[in-house]
Amino acid sequence: MNQMPTRRSATDLDWDRVRRWGIYAGLTMAFLSSIGMVESLDKRLIVDPILSLGFLALLWVPVAFGYAATYEEAKEGMAAPEKGERDLIGGLAAGLIGGLFFVAFIAIADAVDLRGVFPRIGPALIDLLTFGRGTAVGGLLWLMISGLLGMFGGLLHVLPVRVRRAVTNALTAVFLVALVEIAVVDIFESLRLTVISDWIYAKNGGVTIAGAIVVGALAALSSVRSEGDAVVRFRTRYATMEGDERKRFNLIAGAVGLVLAVVLPMVLGGLTNELLANVGLFLLMALGLNLVVGYAGLLDLGYVAFFAVGAYTTAILTSPLSPKWTPMLTLDFFSIEGWVVMVVVVAVAALSGLVVGTPVIRLRGDYLAIVTLGFGEIVRILFLSDWLAPAFGGAQGIRNIPAAVAGPAEINGTKPQTIFYLVVIFVGIAVYVAWRLYHSRIGRAWAALREDEDVAEAMGVETTKMKLLAFITGAILASFGGMIFAVKVGSVFPSSFKLIVSIIVLVIVIVGGMGSIPGVVVGSLVLIGILGGPTQPGLLAEFGEFKLLIYGALLVFMMLRRPEGLWPSVQRQRELHQEEILQDAWLKAEAAADSAGER
Amino acid sequence: MSDRVPVLEFRNVHTHYGPVHILKDVSMQIFPGELVCLLGGNASGKTTTLKTILGMVVPSSGDVLVDGEVMTGRPTADVVMRGISMVPENRRLFKRMTVKENLEIGAYLRDDDDVEEDMEKVFDMFPRVKERLGQKAGTLSGGEQQMVAVGRALMSRPKLLLMDEPSMGLAPILVQQNFDIIEQINDAGMTVFMVEQNANMALSIADRGYVLQTGQIVLEDTAENLLANEDLRRAYLGQAD
Numbered sequence: 140m141n142q143m144p145t146r147r148s149a150t151d152l153d154w155d156r157v158r159r160w161g162i163y164a165g166l167t168m169a170f171l172s173s174i175g176m177v178e179s180l181d182k183r184l185i186v187d188p189i190l191s192l193g194f195l196a197l198l199w200v201p202v203a204f205g206y207a208a209t210y211e212e213a214k215e216g217m218a219a220p221e222k223g224e225r226d227l228i229g230g231l232a233a234g235l236i237g238g239l240f241f242v243a244f245i246a247i248a249d250a251v252d253l254r255g256v257f258p259r260i261g262p263a264l265i266d267l268l269t270f271g272r273g274t275a276v277g278g279l280l281w282l283m284i285s286g287l288l289g290m291f292g293g294l295l296h297v298l299p300v301r302v303r304r305a306v307t308n309a310l311t312a313v314f315l316v317a318l319v320e321i322a323v324v325d326i327f328e329s330l331r332l333t334v335i336s337d338w339i340y341a342k343n344g345g346v347t348i349a350g351a352i353v354v355g356a357l358a359a360l361s362s363v364r365s366e367g368d369a370v371v372r373f374r375t376r377y378a379t380m381e382g383d384e385r386k387r388f389n390l391i392a393g394a395v396g397l398v399l400a401v402v403l404p405m406v407l408g409g410l411t412n413e414l415l416a417n418v419g420l421f422l423l424m425a426l427g428l429n430l431v432v433g434y435a436g437l438l439d440l441g442y443v444a445f446f447a448v449g450a451y452t453t454a455i456l457t458s459p460l461s462p463k464w465t466p467m468l469t470l471d472f473f474s475i476e477g478w479v480v481m482v483v484v485v486a487v488a489a490l491s492g493l494v495v496g497t498p499v500i501r502l503r504g505d506y507l508a509i510v511t512l513g514f515g516e517i518v519r520i521l522f523l524s525d526w527l528a529p530a531f532g533g534a535q536g537i538r539n540i541p542a543a544v545a546g547p548a549e550i551n552g553t554k555p556q557t558i559f560y561l562v563v564i565f566v567g568i569a570v571y572v573a574w575r576l577y578h579s580r581i582g583r584a585w586a587a588l589r590e591d592e593d594v595a596e597a598m599g600v601e602t603t604k605m606k607l608l609a610f611i612t613g614a615i616l617a618s619f620g621g622m623i624f625a626v627k628v629g630s631v632f633p634s635s636f637k638l639i640v641s642i643i644v645l646v647i648v649i650v651g652g653m654g655s656i657p658g659v660v661v662g663s664l665v666l667i668g669i670l671g672g673p674t675q676p677g678l679l680a681e682f683g684e685f686k687l688l689i690y691g692a693l694l695v696f697m698m699l700r701r702p703e704g705l706w707p708s709v710q711r712q713r714e715l716h717q718e719e720i721l722q723d724a725w726l727k728a729e730a731a732a733d734s735a736g737e738r
Numbered sequence: 739m740s741d742r743v744p745v746l747e748f749r750n751v752h753t754h755y756g757p758v759h760i761l762k763d764v765s766m767q768i769f770p771g772e773l774v775c776l777l778g779g780n781a782s783g784k785t786t787t788l789k790t791i792l793g794m795v796v797p798s799s800g801d802v803l804v805d806g807e808v809m810t811g812r813p814t815a816d817v818v819m820r821g822i823s824m825v826p827e828n829r830r831l832f833k834r835m836t837v838k839e840n841l842e843i844g845a846y847l848r849d850d851d852d853v854e855e856d857m858e859k860v861f862d863m864f865p866r867v868k869e870r871l872g873q874k875a876g877t878l879s880g881g882e883q884q885m886v887a888v889g890r891a892l893m894s895r896p897k898l899l900l901m902d903e904p905s906m907g908l909a910p911i912l913v914q915q916n917f918d919i920i921e922q923i924n925d926a927g928m929t930v931f932m933v934e935q936n937a938n939m940a941l942s943i944a945d946r947g948y949v950l951q952t953g954q955i956v957l958e959d960t961a962e963n964l965l966a967n968e969d970l971r972r973a974y975l976g977q978a979d
């Protein structure tokens with residue numbers, strides 16, 4: 140056998156790359172500061188007095204970019220990349236270059252008044268960025284911080300796997316604990332264990348230093364004992380589970396989910412419940428859109444229309460302020476009246492799915508996306524129009540939507556717990572429907588349709604019928620979302636049903652994993668739960684105005700790095716990555732068989 | 739022969755794509771158990787003929803009959819239900835689905851319980867397919883893809899198998915293998931209607947053949963006669979052999 144091709148020697152650094160990533164780091168930090176992110180997020184503390192979310196938004200940059208600057212892929216048949224001081228030097232250099240650029244930014248911002256162009260770059264920002272000690276000291280500090288953090292990024296390559304995992308897990312754990320502060324405080328309050336939460340969290344918000352140390356240490360300890368990345372391991376195991384085992388697992392997961400869904404709202408406070416209700420509402424829509432986009436492969440950009448239809452139908456049927464000729468029913472789930480409302484909502488949604496679906500069904504790909512986009516806007520504009528104002532109230536919308544009723548309980552937005560329970564029930568139904576459909580003949584037909592419409596037709600798949608079915612099922616799930624939304628808010632306005640809702644639901648599906656039910660759940664939790672919806676705050680409420688920026692950045696990152704989503708469907712994963720792996724496994728098996736035959 | 743009911747019959751079929759006239763007054767009959775081939779050059783309308791049979795293209799006049807019953811204008815699913823299935827041009831597997839999922843789509847319209855059994859039959863015919871069951875169809879070799887495509891078509895339990903240029907894009911040795919398999923399937927009692935440009939090979943296993951030229955049937959005869967036909971030799975078989 141000939142010698143393995145070697146890489147560059149250990150001291151040889153790819154300086155081009157280090158320089159490039161260093162510059163990116165500096166520009167990113169300057170960008171994040173100039174849009175005002177550091178300043179606005181500074182109010183939220185992560186670790187009490189030392190680290191705020193604003194600074195965290197800056198500090199991750201040199202670490203990540205230092206890591207990227209020295210990252211080398213392990214290649215089969217090549218000697219493993221040597222780790223060592225090279226990585227440290229590279230990381231340090233990238234960090235220093237980044238720091239230099241950032242310091243230059245601070246100096247320029249200090250010297251020149253840029254407020255005309257960048258309203259956020261003012262003395263307050265400079266003061267914050269220089270720690271109140273003037274540009275010279277602040278600049279020096281930043282050079283040091285950025286260099287050290289870059290080196291830390293490089294160091295991550297050098298550390299033994301276990302140590303690295305312990306470090307990253309400890310950091311992640313502290314961040315997560317700070318993230319879910321309001322929920323944890325609620326829970327400990329209901330359990331009357333405020334002693335503990337008072338000790339972990341500081342009065343101004345954020346984890347206390349002692350709390351951070353304990354949480355980090357616990358996370359590090361637990362990760363040292365485990366083999367490999369727990370999440371990845373779990374997902375792989377789940378993907379390879381066979382029929383019965385998986386069924387059992389799903390059952391247990393469902394039961395745990397149910398218990399959580401029943402108990403959590405009782406121990407959580409209003410804000411957290413509101414947040415969970417929003418997660419559920421978007422999850423409901425995402426499950427529906429997942430049928431259309433993920434299963435049937437029909438890119439629908441006007442999905443919000445069905446959400447709007449559900450909300451307006453509910454409003455018209457129940458509100459006393461809707462036109463006189465409409466009934467005034469109560470959405471009482473234990474009486475016939477409530478069921479009438481639901482049946483009408485379903486019927487109207489199905490009909491609108493049919494109306495939108497029929498003309499667009501023959502279009503493919505981009506054309507379908509463009510036309511559905513148009514339809515979504517048309518629906519909103521119809522609700523907004525003066526022409527239909529007698530029915531829909533124009534820009535004023537329809538107000539005074541009464542609470543829904545379930546036996547003795549009133550369900551409305553002032554009691555977010557009740558909304559959450561309602562959402563959970565409908566999400567449960569939606570998950571069940573999606574799951575059953577996926578494993579049915581219809582699911583198979585959708586998959587075939589997504590892959591090759593002509594051949595699917597030749598195999599006897601009723602393509603038109605199947606596409607309409609996807610549209611209609613998706614529309615019905617969205618309309619339930621709309622119904623709950625109407626009850627929750629108590630009023631409906633056209634401005635609640637803008638294009639951005641369609642886009643955010645689509646981003647949930649894409650980021651979570653197209654065609655994957657667990658993926659959509661994870662996507663809603665991460666995006667709506669942490670970042671928040673178009674108008675709904677998430678755990679990081681401070682992100683407010685930067686939400687869409689983060690959504691966009693996340694989408695780009697996911698498309699480049701993990702197009703199959705956070706929790707991909709088994710099929711999608713195969714589509715995007717497994718190709719090479721399978722081909723490889725197959726070639727290897729072939730070679731092994733050949734050499735066995737030779738002997 | 740004439741008192742038997744043809745599995746498939748074209749009665750003066752005309753087909754248009756928009757205003758463009760593709761099939762011009764095509765009439766043909768395929769009887770149970772036959773292996774019939776349709777020869778013709780590029781763009782002569784061969785694939786269009788198969789699409790017309792399946793109802794994916796509706797004739798602008800004339801009728802398509804299956805087992806003596808008029809199927810013109812009926813949806814493709816109905817035609818497939820009547821026992822007609824196709825191996826499309828270039829095989830066109832669902833590339834990102836596994837081999838197994840491909841076979842399952844083949845049985846899409848069936849609701850009986852013998853699907854597993856029929857899958858075993860496909861494995862008996864193509865043991866390689868069984869080995870590749872979990873593999874993504876797009877990563878199969880050309881020969882394997884052909885096997886899966888045939889297997890997928892057989893999964894609907896057809897009585898008439900349509901094949902669109904089965905030799906296209908295959909190495910000569912695979913072409914031979916492929917024709918052997920078609921012959922074998924036909925010997926087992928399946929009626930086969932095969933579209934080919936490789937006239938020599940196709941006629942060597944076929945019972946009868948039609949020759950299509952710019953949408954018109956210009957010749958129709960037994961395979962032996964067609965092989966001996968001077969005009970056809972000149973037009974399609976080349977000078978050699």
Ligand SMILES: Nc1ncnc2c1ncn2[C@@H]1O[C@H](COP(=O)(O)OP(=O)(O)OP(=O)(O)O)[C@@H](O)[C@H]1O
Binds near residue numbers: 758935
């Ligand atoms: N969907 C379509 N729309 C318009 N014209 C079409 C369409 N499909 C095929 N045609 C035209 O119809 C004619 C016959 O096409 P067809 O695919 O039947 O040819 P073919 O005999 O199968 O050719 P080949 O041997 O190259 O596959 C061609 O001129 C083609 O361009």
Ligand SMILES: [Mg+2]
Binds near residue numbers: 785827
């Ligand atoms: Mg063709």
